[in-house]
Every structure is written in structure tokens, then in C-alpha cells.
Amino acid sequence: MITTLEARFDGTVLHPNKPLALEPNSRVLMTIETFTQDAEYTFLDTASSLNLDGPPDWSTKLDAYLYGEDSQHEQA
Template identity: 50%
Template structure:
């Protein structure tokens, strides 16, 4: 079985951020890859840049009548 988990190194041991599906004293092999925290504003900027680059074009009432545009539902 293979699992990918996130863990925090407290200076002595790795502490999983969620429970592992393992019996106590099970031997495992661990590959450590450092996860660099990302800045949430960088993610937002990246999404907005991507969305803008797509140059999407839609009707002016797109957000107000999204169900009608996506599923053909009639507004009441």
C-alpha cells in the first residue's frame, strides 16, 4: 500500500497531519520532499492572470443567470 501524507518535523520526529492507515510498529520507507508554503495572494494573482489570459467571452448576464446559460434552465 502507498500513501502520500503531509507531516511536520518538530525537530525530532515527523508528525503526520492526519491519521495513518497503519498498524502500530509497521515498518515503512519515507521519502522526504520539503513543501514550501505558498503565499495565498500569489495563488490568487496566478488564478486571475490565468483567467484573464483565457480571454473568455460570455453574455453580460452570465453570473446572474449561470444555471440558464449552463443547463438551459428557464428563470422564473
């Protein structure tokens, strides 16, 4: 199971912001990524960091790419 969570470090121990669904004494592997409290990540930040490559007309033909070219004819 992979879980992403936020936690606060008090100088000795990490305190998760939400309870964890783990049994006491469970062994886990942790990766720590620090961020400043004022850091705001938007969907746009995340989307641009993914470096997605696709056709230039994605935004205008989204339904056709998601549901197929004939999707507009079937809805009528």
C-alpha cells in the first residue's frame, strides 16, 4: 500500500496530520519531501510538471479523444 500524507516534525518525531491505517509496530519505508508553509501547488503546476505530450487539438476535441469520434452523433 502506498499512502501520501502530510505530517509535522516537532524536532524529534513526525506527527501525521491524519490517522494512519497501520497496525502498531508496522514497518514502513518513508520518503520525505519538505515544503514551505506558504507554498501553494495548483493543478496547473502539477499538470505542467508532468510534461505530457499529445495532439495540439486536445482542448477542442477532448470528447472525441475520450469517447471516440462518433460520440457527438450518439448523444443526439
